Amino acid sequence: xxxxxxxxxxxxxxxxxxxxxxxxxxxxxxxxxxxxxxxxxxxxxxxxxxxxxxxxxxxxxxxxxxxxxxxxxxxxxxxx
Amino acid sequence: xxxxxxxxxxxxxxxxxxxxxxxxxxxxxxxxxxxxxxxxxxxxxxxxxxxxxxxxxxxxxxxxxxxxxxxxxxxxxxxxxxxxxxxxxxxxxxxxxxxxxxxxxxxxxxxxxxxxxxxxxxxxxxxxxxxxxxxxxxxxxxxxxxxxxxxxxxxxxxxxxxxxxxxxxxxxxxxxxxxxxxxxxxxxxxxxxxxxxxxxxxxxxxxxxxxxxxxxxxxxxxxxxxxxx
Amino acid sequence: xxxxxxxxxxxxxxxxxxxxxxxxxxxxxxxxxxxxxxxxxxxxxxxxxxxxxxxxxxxxxxxxxxxxxxxxxxxxxxxxxxxxxxxxxxxxxxxxxxxxxxxxxxxxxxxxxxxxxxxxxxxxxxxxxxxxxxxxxxxxxxxxxxxxxxxxxxx
Numbered sequence: 001x002x003x004x005x006x007x008x009x010x011x012x013x014x015x016x017x018x019x020x021x022x023x024x025x026x027x028x029x030x031x032x033x034x035x036x037x038x039x040x041x042x043x044x045x046x047x048x049x050x051x052x053x054x055x056x057x058x059x060x061x062x063x064x065x066x067x068x069x070x071x072x073x074x075x076x077x078x079x080x
Numbered sequence: 081x082x083x084x085x086x087x088x089x090x091x092x093x094x095x096x097x098x099x100x101x102x103x104x105x106x107x108x109x110x111x112x113x114x115x116x117x118x119x120x121x122x123x124x125x126x127x128x129x130x131x132x133x134x135x136x137x138x139x140x141x142x143x144x145x146x147x148x149x150x151x152x153x154x155x156x157x158x159x160x161x162x163x164x165x166x167x168x169x170x171x172x173x174x175x176x177x178x179x180x181x182x183x184x185x186x187x188x189x190x191x192x193x194x195x196x197x198x199x200x201x202x203x204x205x206x207x208x209x210x211x212x213x214x215x216x217x218x219x220x221x222x223x224x225x226x227x228x229x230x231x232x233x234x235x236x237x238x239x240x241x242x243x244x245x246x247x248x249x250x251x252x253x254x255x256x257x258x259x260x261x262x263x264x265x266x267x268x269x270x271x272x273x274x275x276x277x278x279x280x281x282x283x284x285x286x287x288x289x290x291x292x293x294x295x296x297x298x299x300x301x302x303x304x305x306x307x308x309x
Numbered sequence: 310x311x312x313x314x315x316x317x318x319x320x321x322x323x324x325x326x327x328x329x330x331x332x333x334x335x336x337x338x339x340x341x342x343x344x345x346x347x348x349x350x351x352x353x354x355x356x357x358x359x360x361x362x363x364x365x366x367x368x369x370x371x372x373x374x375x376x377x378x379x380x381x382x383x384x385x386x387x388x389x390x391x392x393x394x395x396x397x398x399x400x401x402x403x404x405x406x407x408x409x410x411x412x413x414x415x416x417x418x419x420x421x422x423x424x425x426x427x428x429x430x431x432x433x434x435x436x437x438x439x440x441x442x443x444x445x446x447x448x449x450x451x452x453x454x455x456x457x458x459x460x461x462x463x464x
Contacts, residue, residue: 001315002314002315002318003357005315005318005319006318009318009319009321009322009426012322012326012448013322013325013326013329015324015328016349018330019333019345019404020332020333020337020342020345022319025341026319027082028341028342028345032345032348034347035326035349035352036352037322037354039352039355042142042319042322042356042358043314043317043356044317045403046359046360046362046363046382047363047367047368047369047370047382048131048359048362048369048370048382048385048387048390049204049369050129050131050204050205050206050209050387050391050453051359051387051391051394052204053204054206054208054209054212054391054395055294055355055394056392057212057213058397059352059394059417060213060217060393061212061296062212062215062216062299062398063217063348063398063401065219065299065444066299066398066405067401067405069299069302069303070302070405070408071341073302073409074341074408074409074412074418075306075343079317083336085423086332086336089335090328090331090332090335093328093331094328097324097328101320113385114382114383114384114385114386115383117384117385118370118381118384121384122372122377124424128371128372128373129371129372129380130369130370130372130384131370131371131384131387131388131391134384134385134387134388135392136390139385139388142388142389142392143392145361146392146395149396149399150395150396150399152399153399153400153402153403154399154402156403156406157402157403157405157406158406160403160407160409160410161406161409161410191350203371204369204371208391208392212372213342262352263449272372272374273373281365291395295398298402302402302405302406
């Protein structure tokens, strides 16, 4: 069980670093969704299904939608 | 120069965090309010989901203030973005797959959202999660056909205001009885039934509709802003 | 780190996320990356709050089918983090609206250019000179070329 938690944490931290290093903002948005997904899994590990559902719905759903709409408005949608 | 000082700051922050870690004892926190709530929540509120009882019954004012923060953020966001020019070109309709998918998904998302809101006191879920799903349900047809005005801003404001007023008036009803603000009323029912736990499902329904309409209005505002290509 | 139990791993994850978020805010030049850093910092802070929920061998704080588990997790931090996540989304929406407004007003999202234009506007409105920056070297064009040539040939 702890090996699974360790793997998820490592993937999450690498994605978090990748959010700041990608030049293309669409790729950074995808990495942000991976961070939210890993976070939702970790919330289940600490026995909190309510919070995990909220983080999955908001982090991977609404937050990515907000970022995508703002990127389209700012003209950063089609790569650098 | 700025990067060097930033790296130094982060190094100091890391050292401080490692020092703090020696002293935190995670399993035995001194505040025992959680254990006390776990012991009595089932009889006092009648809700099978203890997190719901904490959010609505034991810390109801926190939920009210959080709704206020969300309302303020949505209102300021709408004000800052401004209106769209009337003669600005609209995006074309989306392709066949997105249009058909949006038409099929809209009733499904509506049912799932309302189910999660109404069963908030029995299973994990509740007003916030269901409200987010409802906002996505109302926003999806706007993505598929950008020309239609499914989300009229005046109707959204009206629904949101009515839902917020319902929440506060149910809280005020308890004061007419001589108890404190936001004490749960009505019969507790049996544990695990759909109609149980007094006014808690009604409060969560008000919260869910308010959050859903607010977020749908905010998304519609963002989507209507002109695209800068 | 020879004993790597769940507590240590989760603690490292929470503070790692917070550190990455703070470094994103402090080091970045583009406004969108600063907003990504704010979102990462919020995620790390929520995870840190959730670490106080879990005891060894505890179950989720929900009664299913009438059987009450012996030891249940703490429901109070879960309720707090629930509202914190929704507030985070509200803050994100406001930050993105303000970023759109900044681009409409200044034409760019690079924070160095925005700071420069801000200082120019402020000094133009107040009627004073712009403050000279301590980072850039002195302007080479202002030093007259003759004095440099004379010094070289003199020494």
